[in-house]
Amino acid sequence: MDIQVQNLTKKYGRQKAVDQLSFDVRTGEILGFLGPNGAGKTTTMKMITCFLAPSDGDVSVGGFSILKDQQKIKRSIGYLPEHNPLYLDMAVIDYLRFSGAIQGVKKSQLGDRIKEMIRVCGLNKEKHKKIGELSKGFRQRVGLAQALIHDPEVLILDEPTTGLDPNQIVEIRELIKHIGSQKTVILSTHILPEVEATCDRIIIINNGKIVAEGTPENLRKEASGTEISHVRIEDGERDAVFQRLQELETVAMVDLLPNGAFSIESQLEQTSRRDIFRLCVENGWVLTEMTPVERDLEDVFRNVTIEN
Amino acid sequence: MGSIITIARRELSTFYDSMIAYMLLGGFLALCGFFTWLYGGFFGRDVFFSGQASIAPFFGAAVVLLWIFIAALSMKLFAEETKTGTLELLLTKPVTDWQVVMGKFLACVSLIFVALLCSLPYYFTVAWLGPVDHGAVWCGYLGLLLVGSTYAAIGIMCSSLTDNQIVAFLLTIIVGIIFLFIFSLLSAYTSGMAAKLFDYLSILTHYSSIARGVVDSKDIIYFLSIIGFCLMSTVTVLSRRKIAD
Structure with a gap:
């Protein structure tokens, strides 16, 4: 089920939380939704899930519009909101039964779906405990299980790994990747390694607009x-x-680092590393270290989201 | 309809799991019993001191006690869900705002129904002690169910206005005071049209006319319209989030 977001805008008073946002997500794709806090990620997701109405623009989910066919869209979406709200006084299995029933899972299939979710999300030992007694990692799994209970075609996850320990993060990511191969997934986060590990495509937004x-x-x-x-x-x-x-032709700039090493920037689209090696050989200098400096997504993120 | 029942069942199971239901049922029945048998002077004549088999004190006490218990019952329905964010999750499920409101209302009404069922032994024992106007008693129960449902609708509306349960509780109590006592007082101190208007607005006017055994469509319409107004307001409050400004 494809998602098309067209000129989506949400105003809160005079402030635009989301500003003329347009993008597409295709089936089988995991889209990473990145941005600093307050960039409009959550607001966009709330509009796609039909919780908030847009001030302008439209989102089409599998051909249905969020302005007209809300009930049809809600049926095909699994949503894990920010902070993972759950009924803490309910037992895991009762909560999953409630979520399934309200999502319209047929009674005859509900039992099997609950078993399946408990297996997939690794909740077998915890299924009879109250959600309030669970650790954050297990609560997150319950949140995912309720989002997946009706086998939705679209999965919208708002910061699914916040507050988890590194092992749990890896597990949840694997789970999302596994599920995402057949579904349409939008995942928001501000953890950059997370998108690199899970997402096929990234959109970075800032002040409600796409910046990368x-x-x-x-x-x-x-x-x-x-x-x-x-x-x-x-x-x-x-x-x-x-x-x-x-003086080397391929070198654009040399900088002396505090530890005595040089930082060498090559000319655009050229490499200077061979020239540096030859220069050392010619002069009888010893090259004891040469480390390529990788720029990562964090630099991209900082470049496009920090103003001035 | 299926979704309404699913939501109502979840609310009811929360009531029963968290002891709220038992505390409220127990408290309601104990206090009603106290006023019916021992201290009815406050609401009419109790059985022991007047030496008469009368269930009037029960109906007098129940209408006030229900108000406090229902305020405690309904305060969390929306306030807590708004605060914890579960309301957002619920409203992104394939249900309409109406179904959510009706589900919660239905849960409240069924608990009230259970409370009233549990109070039937009072009626049976009084009936066993002496002659009782059975028709009036059943009408009284109908009146209590209507009044209880009205309180529940008021409580749900107040709960949707805030994310603080205590605020919701106090709001419900205040609105209850207005409908139970202030309007009657105002009608006593005014005259002419104003007195008639305040008298019409008072819950007690309509409740006592039903409890006397006169089921008039006018009284039923009064309760149903307050219920309708409160539930509609709740839906409006919920849909505020969708207002595009």
């Missing part, structure tokens, strides 16, 4: 642009080395 879009690899490439290496050269006089490095 693409696969994790593309975005990283875009961010790096020029090649940067950290280089340590010994047995040569520092000023002379600096001078000669600067």
Whole structure:
């Protein structure tokens, strides 16, 4: 089931939380929705799930509009809201039964679906406990289980791994990846390694607008642009080395790092590493370190979301 | 209809799981019994001191006690769900706002129904002691069910206005005071049209006319219209989130 977001806008008073947002998500795709706090991620998700009405624009989920066919859309969406709200005084199994019934799962299938969810989400030992007695990690699994109980075609997860320990994060990510291969998933987060690990495509939004879009690899490439290496050269006089490095044709800029190494930025779309090696050989210097500096998504994120 | 029942059943199971239901039922029955048998002077004539088999004190006490118990019962229905965020999750399920409100209302009404059922032994024992106007008693029960449902609708509306349960409780109590006592007082101190109006607005006017055994469509319409108004207001409050400004 594809999702098309068209010129989606939400105003709170005079402030625009979401501003003319447009993007598509295809079946079998996991879309990472990134942005600083208050960028409009949650508001966008609340509109897709028909909780909030947009001030302008429309979202179509599998051909149905959120303005007209809310009940049909709600049937095909599984939603895990931010902070994972649950009825703490209910037992896990009772809560799943309630969620299934209200999602319209047929009575004859409900028992099997509950068993399936308990198995998939690893809740077997906890199924008779009250949700309030569970740890945060298990609550998160219950949240996922209720979102998946009716085998929805669209899955919307608002910060699904907040507050989990590293092991749980890995487990939940694996689960999402596994499920996401056949469904349409939108996942919001501000944890960057998370999107790299789980998402096929990333949208970064800031102030309600898209500021960057693409696969994790593309975005990283875009961010790096020029090649940067950290280089340590010994047995040569520092000023002379600096001078000669600067004179290399493929080198754009040389910087002296506080620890005595050089940071060398190559010319656009060129590599200077072979030239640096040859220079050292010619002059009898010893190259003791050459580390390529990887730019990561964090740089992209910072570049596009920090103003000025 | 299925969704309404699913929601109502969840609410009821919460009532029973968390002891709220038992405390309220127990408290309601104990206090009603106290006023019926021992201290009825406050609401009429009790059985022991007057030496008469009369169930009037029960109906006098129940209408006030129900008001306090229902306020305690309904205060959490929306306030708590708004605060914890479960309301958002519930409203993104394939249910309409109406179904959510009706489900919660139905849960309240069924608990009131159970409370009234549990009080039937009082009626039977009084009837065993002496002659009782059975028709009037059944009408009284109908009146209590209507009044209870009205309190529940008021309580649900107050609960939807805030995310603080205590505020919801106090609001319900205040609205109850107005409908139970203030309107009667005002009608006593005014005259002409104003007195008639306040008298019409008072819950006690309609309740006592039903409890006397006169089931008039006018009284039933009064209760149903308050219930309708409160539930509609609740739906409106819920749909506030959808207002595009």
